[in-house]
Structure formats: structure tokens, C-alpha cells
Amino acid sequence: MDSNYHKPLRIYLVSSTDLPEFTHLTRALTRSNLIALDAEWKPIRSHQPNFPTVSLLQLACQLDPRLSSDSDELNETVVFLLDLSSIPLSSILELLKEVFVSPDVLKLGFKFKQDLIYLSSTFCSQGCEPRFDRVEPYLDIASIYNYLQHKQHGRKLPRETKSLATICKEVLGISLSKELQCSDWSRRPLTEEQKTYAATDAHCLLEIFNSFRDKVSQEGFITGNSSGNIVELHSFDVDLGLKEILEKPEVGNKIIRTRVCDALDIVRAAASSQYSQHVAEGVVSRISCRTTMPMDEFFLKIVRKHGEKLVLRESDRAPKTSKKKGKRRSSAVVILKEKQVDNFGDWQGPPPWDSSLGGDGCPKFLCDVMVEGLAKHLRCVGIDAAIPNSKKPESRELIDQASKEKRVLLTRDAKLLRHQYLIKNQIYRVKSLLKNEQLLEVIETFQLKISEDQLMSRCTKCNGRFIQKPLSMEEAVEAAKGFQRIPDCLFDKNLEFWQCIDCHQLYWEGTQYHNAVQKFIDVCKLSE
Template identity: 65%
Template sequence: MGSNQNPTLKTKPHFISSIESDEFSLLRWALGHSSTVGLDAEWKPFRTPNSPSFPPVSILQLAFLVPGQLGGDTESRNDSLVFLLDLQSIPLPSIWELLRDMFVSPDILKLGFRFKQDLIYLSSTFCSQGCDPGFEKAEPYLDITNIYYHLQNKHVGKKLPKETKSLAAICEEVLRVSLSKELQCSDWSRRPLTEEQISYAAADAYCLLEIFSIFQCKLLNQGKSSQDIPKLHFSNESLGLKEILEKPDVSGNILRLKACEASEMVKSTVCESHLRVHSVVKPPSCYSHRNALPFDDTLLKIIRKYGERILLKESDRKPRTSKRKARRKASLGSNSKKECSKDCSDWQGPPPWDSSFGGDGCPKFLCDVMVEGLAKHLRCVGIDAAIPSSKRPEPRQLLDKAHKEGRVLLTRDAKLLKHQYLIGNQVYRVKSLLKNDQLLEVIETFQLKIDEDQLMSRCTKCNGRFIQKPLTTEEAIAAAKGFQVIPDCLYDRNFEFWQCTDCNQLYWEGTQYHNAVQKFIDVCKLNE
């Protein structure tokens, strides 16, 4: 039930915190055997826009398309490997040259999403550890935003428009998956990282490969058929030199292709133990930072037509400060500071549902788009939590709805606090970043009483209540006709079904339900 969340990774991401680890050995191998890498970086966001320095990068993500032999499937052309480099644990001078060579290697296509800012922060991070001058450029480079416009048949130059879609929006349109950005502003400097943070970071880099693969397929369909374009396989290790040279000529450039395949066979004989056993750590001299094979013709054409270069100027290496903002900040007196501290203060109460206001005592909230995920969590613990009908509502619309329905408006937008005077004490700014922490914050701030009987008593889709009596399987099948598909495997499991009184969505007490109940028992500490 629900939409697909995040691109599914074929392999578990490799978290690297030491250059002596097996994962780092595998990374060096991937750098020498992949022609395409997806890049992304994560850092703890600064709260002040005019900070004198750039935020230090905590995690660098690299996603590779590599030989299918790694997965043990000789029929597979490519597998994916995703690495997360912990830049807080690894001595940066020990990996600086490796990464610098990757960024400038003419044999590796770098994929990114507005990656110039990431490269600026990354370069600053390495410079602060004595790796001067950091990173100066990345080429050949291809921006996923540029790919998106070409997929939409909107031909643009190599300079992207100022207003572009987010990576999550592009994934939604191109891959038909929902790329959650909830953890983007989480604290990436804290250790250990959560499993959710690791999955989020890996998905951000991996989805770049998926979008690029679709782009390649579209270009192939527009030009020659796939039968006319030679694709190099990485499974030639099992072939002898005679078999490779006797393969039929499928292009006019057979000598170069066959020589490359034969070279790959010989190379794989030397590195066979490393290909099959990741735990073997070889000296750096055994690895090449450059791709073992040249770009195939298709990829080379894409790079020539759509590729570009990120070049950092001297002005890029210094944080920009806004003179206008600085003057405005200097003009603020002590009264403004007091007002700001008052606006950002903790909840003073009482809430509009309080009996002294004529309320019914039932907590009710309105969550704006910045805390929409919190609304679903509140519903899961039985709390009435509405969301705006529009994706971009005006502040006046939010305030009117909150006042009319007797709700507290939850937001992370400090600007909404200045409208407190319009509806009294009905706006609360959520301070936590993660949904679980936000839920606990709201429960504690408003002293909400949560018990196990309330869990999963509201519809997470529309906020409606469930009918009091559970449906039988026969009743659920009748209710679902023309509305919702019930998997056949549920018919003989004697599950109890529940239906929302507002939107008629059906739910059942399966594994997902019991896992959710246990999750919120733990989050709300109901066992303590």
C-alpha cells in the first residue's frame, strides 16, 4: 500500500570509515573498472547564511556501474556499487589524490545534481586539512537537470536555467519513485549515522545512475537500434583468447573492440582473486585510477554532445555575504532582538481545544507542507492532524483554516510566527528535524496523552476515523470493488480489515500494521 519510496538499491551501500577496510579496497577497484559515477555530498546545514566559512562535508557518496561479475551473475552486464565515504573519520590527505584523479579522469563520466556547490564545499573541507588547493574542476561532467530537460524534449544549452526542478521531482517524473528529502537537513556530523540516513544518502547517488540509464535508452531509440550499437560485456573472463577473436564482427571497428575485450580477459586473470573475494586488500600500486576500458561509442557521443566541465574560480572559494542583509542586520536594535526571541519562544498555551476556550478537549493540529510527514505520524498515534489542500497555500489560508477549525498550526517556517496576532496563540514552530523527534516534541509540548489503544486508529491517507467494527474478508472484498485491489494472498489468512469512514480506504492487520504499532510503542515509550 502507498507509493514506492526511494529507488531500490541492488546492493547494500558500503560505508567507509577507514582506508584499511575491505570496502575501501573495493572502492579503488570500482574506480578502475567503471566509466560512470554518480556523485553527491552531505553536510550539517549552517543556521547563519552569512557564515565566514563553508560547512564541512561529512559524507561523500559515489555510485558506480560496474561489471556484473561482482554479483556472481555472468549474464548481467552491470551491477551497481554505492559507497559512502565518512570524511570525519578518514584522514583526508590519504584520499585526496584518489578523488582528485577521479574528478579529472577523462575515462570516467561524472553525474551530479547541481554538483558545483557540493564541489565547492568539498574542496573547502579538504583545504582545511592541508590538501591545498582542494579540487579545482570536474570533467567530463553531466548534470541530471540537463538530462531531464532533454528527456522532456526541452533543448537547453549547457548553462542550466536558474529555476530548475528538485531531484525529488525529477525522480518522481522519470523513475516513478518518491525520493524522500526529509533527512536532507539532518545533522550529518553526528555519529553513528542512522540506517535511515545511510539509505537516504545512498539513494541520492544511486538515482543519478538510474536516470542516466533511461536517458541512454532514449538516445538509442532515437538513433540506431540497440542491435546496431556494440555494447561491451564484462563477462569475457571465462572466454579464451581464441573465442574472443573468432566472435563475429558487429561493427566496423572490430580490431579495437576485440583488442579491448582480450585485454580485459588478461587483466581479469591478474585481478581474479580481487574480483571474487572483496576481502583481499592490495597495495595501491595494483590499482588504476583510470578506467580499464575506453568509453564505448554511444557513451562517447553523449559526452561530446551533452558533457560539460565544472571549473572553480577563485571567487567560488570564498563564502558570499550579502551587503544588503548585513546592513539590515546592523540596523536592528535591541527591541527587534527581543521581539525575535519572543516569537521563537516555547509554547505558552493554552491550546484552542482547551475547555476554557469552549473546546472539546480533543487535540487538533494543522501541519503545513514543511512538516507534512509529522502529520502522518500524529495520525498513526490517533491524533487529528490535517494538512493544507494546496501544496503552496498562502499564510492567510493556513491561519484561517486553523482558526476556523480550532487547530494549532505546526510549521518550521519562522516567518509564520509574525502572524500570531491574527489568531492568537495558535502557531507553533517545530524545532526538531526528524519525524520521530518531531512527534515526541509535539507530544511533550502539548502534553498529549497517548495509549496503545489509540495507535493506528486514524487513516494516514486522509486523517479520517476508522469504522468501529472490523470487516470480514467477504465484506472487505465487497467494499473494495472498483476502488481498491486486495492481494489474493490475504484471502486465506483470516485478517481483520478496517475502513476509513471518510475516504473508504481499506487497511488490514498484516505484518506492516504490527510493525507500525511496535514502532510507535517504542517511539512514544509506551512500555516504560
């Protein structure tokens, strides 16, 4: 994993054009050739006739090293969270539109067309015209992923719709938590967890692109090297133009006495100040604040080969209506149906493991794909929590598995509740959105008894139990041969190892273990 990913991010919440954060934003936009875009909004019900209102727009800017006078800022990333519920939208309309279509800036996104549609609708609802209709040049992270997969396997693979979390795991080797995705983004103030989540969502797009950039650079084709030899190409080695000329002692000293980087700072500051002044005066004009250098040859070749543009058509301006024939149900009927489903989802009991039903008294759950994260949390507190046998199970498969293994099926899919008549008291609809809250909900609903001794007593990978006796270092090394690598830093420590009986994964009581134990002590309130 790239160590840069762990470097603390600079995150600015921009809620007013009068605050220093807005000045930082306008300055960063003049120093970035690469910007990742993302947006957040309050989840809506599918039958709502209007588009959701975007509450937060994230811009992760990778600063152009050619415009930096500080070596510490090379390849630095800064993330801006634009609070669209607080900042006057008319004051940032022209700024954003110019960034979205600037040929000097490559925009990254993940299925950003939907975000753009919602963003355009949000600005239009505030009387901002003309609204957003395009983003170019643009590069979708899903396209990058498909390219990397194609290169890795040596043949064209069918396009798959992978989640961003899956792509992050495969490309960067990191686990991207999405549990805050469905939180209420319209509520203010935003929590620190929401800010971090939003910033990370945009930042990871840059990291995936950088991984892709390194890959194509090594392959040589992006530099135009037809022989296929590896050519190392740095962005500050190409297209220096006037800066290169002026920095030559025999020329630059005669023409200009001010260092080029200082001159660029003056231009950027003047442009930023000019834009801010017009905002303060309530004037939204087409005065450009873009003073970035054109893309270098490296970026240009990436754009030519992989770039695209997002363009909204007139048909994108309104929510899609259902094409099913028949009368549309009234909103009152829809709300009534939803209330009935919610009530039907309440736990009726007793569970199949209850001794009155011939059970062994040990709680067992089956978590469908909508609550797979909850399955790992349950395993961390020592509860038997399985996941479906197949990746995309049908409803009947889930029901059969739950019935056969005498488990309670946990889901957030209201449609599954229709099948309660098949396995009475074996389906429960989880109401909470966040994993920690889901865990507490299940513990309270089923009156589970959690003790500190149970924590981390199951394999989080496969739900298996651990061997009864711990392994020594020598035994662990033997068990790991051809299967798992034990980090070298562990050999000089007196550690005990535990192995899963089912999948044979090795675990040890390191920093991650102790952090996880403390986390679940706090979540389950075991210290009270």
C-alpha cells in the first residue's frame, strides 16, 4: 500500500465565500491539473418525484508540482468539502462550471453522471442558470479498473460493475468503509466521521488514478516509446515552456529578476483576489480564475487514449417515471404499505436456537449482501454469523440456507419479509444504517449476552472457530508455509498465534487486535 495514502489529509469545509477556506479553494484550483469529484445527498425513497438535493460536493485537488515553490507540497493532496446547504450557490456557479470544462484539468469520478444530474438539479432549484451540462476532460475510475484488469489477465474481460470499495481493495489494498454513505447528509453540523468519510471517498479516486498512471508509465506506451522499453517520465520533466526559458541563467537573469514561482504566486493571488472581490460584490461574471499551466504531455496522452466527457441530455433533466402499466398508487397508500412492512419486520420470536424449540441456545445468524459488514461485526463479538453460500443468491436460496442451518436471516431488504410464512420467526429486518448501530440493534433485539472473553474469538474471514491451544512462533511458521506470510517484525516478539479451524488463517495479538478489542468494548459498553 502506498505510504502517501496514510499521510494526513488537509481537509477544508467551505461554507461561505467570506472565510479563508474559500480563498484556499480558489488558490488550489489554480494549482491543480487533477481533481477528483464526488457528491453526497440525503437518501430518498425511490417513489419521490424529484431528484435529491446535493448537500455536499467534494473536490480532491492534487497540486501541480510545476506550480509549487515548496518541495514539501509536491504531489500533495488537499480536499475541499463544499457545503451546498450553507454557501450561496450563485457565488460558486461560475467557478465550478469553469473547472468542470477547463481543458487544463483532468477530472476524475466514479459513475459521476448521476452526481452531475443531481448537482445540476440542485443549482437549478436555487435559480442558477444556465446549469451544469458537462464535465470534460473526464476519466471514470471504473474505466481505469477495467483497463487494469484487461492488462493483468491479457484478454478482454466482460465489463463488470464493481463498487468503489471493491476497486479500492483490489487496486490499493485498502478497505474503504461505506457505512456512512446512507447517513443524512442534509443535517448540520456534519460529524467528524462524515467529513472524514466524504474526504476519503474523493481522495481514493486520486490514489487509484496514481496507481494507474504508474502502471501505464512503466509499460512505456504512454510516453510514445514504440520499442516497449520502460521510460521513466516525471510530470515536471516535460512542457516547461516559458518557465524553463526564464530559469536559464543566461536568459532569465537578463529578462526578469523575480523568480518564476514567485511570479506565479502573484498571478494566482491576484486572480483569486479578483474572483473573491466579485463574489463579495454579488457579481457573478465570466472573469476567469484559471491560471493553471496546461496539462503536460503525460496527462495529455492519458486524456487522448482514455479520456471522455460527460454530457447531460434533455432526457436527464427529469426523474425517470415507471413504465409499468396500471394506475399509480397514491402517496398515502405507499406510506401505509411502508409502515406495514416496518411493523412486520419487528421481531416476533422465539429464535430457532431457543431451547423450547429444541435448539442448543447458541445464537446463529445469516447476513445477506446488504448487511455483510454486520456479519463481520457479529463475528468480532463472538457470534456465529454466516453469509450466503453464493455471491448473488435468490430469495429462495437464502431462505433454504437459513432454514437448513437454523439461523435467523438478517436483511435490510423489505421484499424478503414476504417470505416469513416459509420460515416463521427466522427473518429480521435491520433498521439501522451504520454497522455499529446495527450490531447494538441485533444485540438488544435478540438479548444476546456479550462478554469481553468472547471478543475476537471467531475468524472474521470465514466465521470459523479458533484452535483451542495457541501456536508458538515455530509452529506458526510451519502452519503458514505456502499459505500465509508472517511479517518479519514479529519474529523478535514473544507472540502466540491462533489458527482458524476452517480456513486455517493465522491471527496474532498485535496492535490491530488490541485496537479491535477496545473498539468493541466501547461499542458494546462492556466497561460500564
